[in-house]
Amino acid sequence: METSIVKLEDICNVSSSKRIFAREYAETGVPFWRGKEVTEHATGKDEMTGLFISNQRYEALIDTGNVPSVDDVLITAVGTIGSVYQVKYDDLPFYFKDGNIIRLGDWVNKLVIPTYVCLYLRSNIGQQAIKEVEIGSTQKALTIKDVARILIPLPKIDIQKKIASIIETIDLKIQLNQQINENLLRLMNVQWKNMFGSLNAENGHFTDLATVAAGGTPSKKQADYFGGDISWITPKDMSLTNDVFIERGLLNITEAGLRGSSAKLLPKGTLLFSSRAPIGYLGIAANPVTTNQGFKSLVPKRNENTEYLYFLLKNLTPYIEGIAGGSTFKEISGAGMKSVEFPLPTDNQIDAFHNIVTPMFDMVRNNEQQNKKLTDLRDLLLPRLLAGDIDLSNIETVMNNA
Secondary structure (H helix, E strand, O other): OOEEEEEHHHHOEEEOOOOOOHHHEEOOOEEEEOHHHHHHHHOOOOOOOOEEEOHHHHHHHHHHOOOOOOOOEEEEOEOOOOOEEEOOHHHOOOEEOOOOEEEEEOOOOOOOOHHHHHHHHHOHHHHHHHHHOOEOOOOOEOOHHHHHOOEEEEEOHHHHHHHHHHHHHHHHHHHHHHHHHHHHHHHHHHHHHHHHOOOOOOEEEHHHOEEEEOOOOOOOOOHHHEEEEEEEEOHHHHHOOOOOEEOOOOEEEOHHHHHOOOOOOEOOOOEEEEEEOOEEEEEEEOOOEEEOOOEOEEEEOOOOHHHHHHHHHHHHHHHHHHHOEOOOOOEOOHHHHHHOEEEOOOHHHHHHHHHHHHHHHHHHHHHHHHHHHHHHHHHHHHHHHHHOOOOOOOHHHHHHOO
């Protein structure tokens, strides 16, 4: 496969945005993305509970010609560095924070298709290229100048289109599974509200149905505390996934790390609920896991309680945020979690809900497992496609018969 090596600045304009000051934020209007929102879109979360600027301010920015467009590729430059997202029509309009996000746009269309660049930068090879231009020791960051000089292998445009077509086929299946899961969760939440939203019962507490468990962080100074086979979950890990069922995070700990810290081994079925930075990330442990201190997890006293507690936490999150302490960063304490009151259903009522939604939760779990396999397939194929190791001469026939 004939390939040339080019700098990003040779095939697009590498830039950021105009400065938006905090005083210009608005309660409603045009969404204002930070790195958090780019990462959420890149991982399929699309929660969009962030900031806004006024429509008037956005109109003024349009006049400068410096607003996001369809097919722009955004790269997070601080915090969680290297999240890569290609802007879609449905995302517009929005604006973004200067310094936090680097924008690739104004493409040289005769040389490149933006989807190919996005796929390359998302690949392990592209992520390594991004990592190599990071600056800073404690607080790492990316600069426009250094990103512009990232080298990218560029095959002919027809080959780029074929590579993009193959990977997009896999991505579309992943997105379809995510949409199915979102619909299933929405249906289950409606069922939960129908059964428990206006329940006439005496108030109870989380401790009537579960044990509230905190977590801990093994000392990073002890090399033998990390690298084992015990899953260790942080709020950051939860921010990087759209899954309900959580298997593991970026780091594992060892038995020594577990014994030498306040981390606790939580059983399968535990409700993992982030208690700070931010409050409200929620998942179900797919296997035994531990967490850092950024969680107040619920260990159900009965397996049948898991699904009820999942939607209870979903619906109570705004209230929990409201009673949380802290001026800079809000945090809900263990005592705060134990103080939360709600109408307490009977075991029979909880069991009835469990029996209704278990098949739907099983479908969610199966779709998430399929997406992990599809993601692995995509990540295996992409570097081989980029390297020219796969014959693309009859790829349309192969894909049509797949």
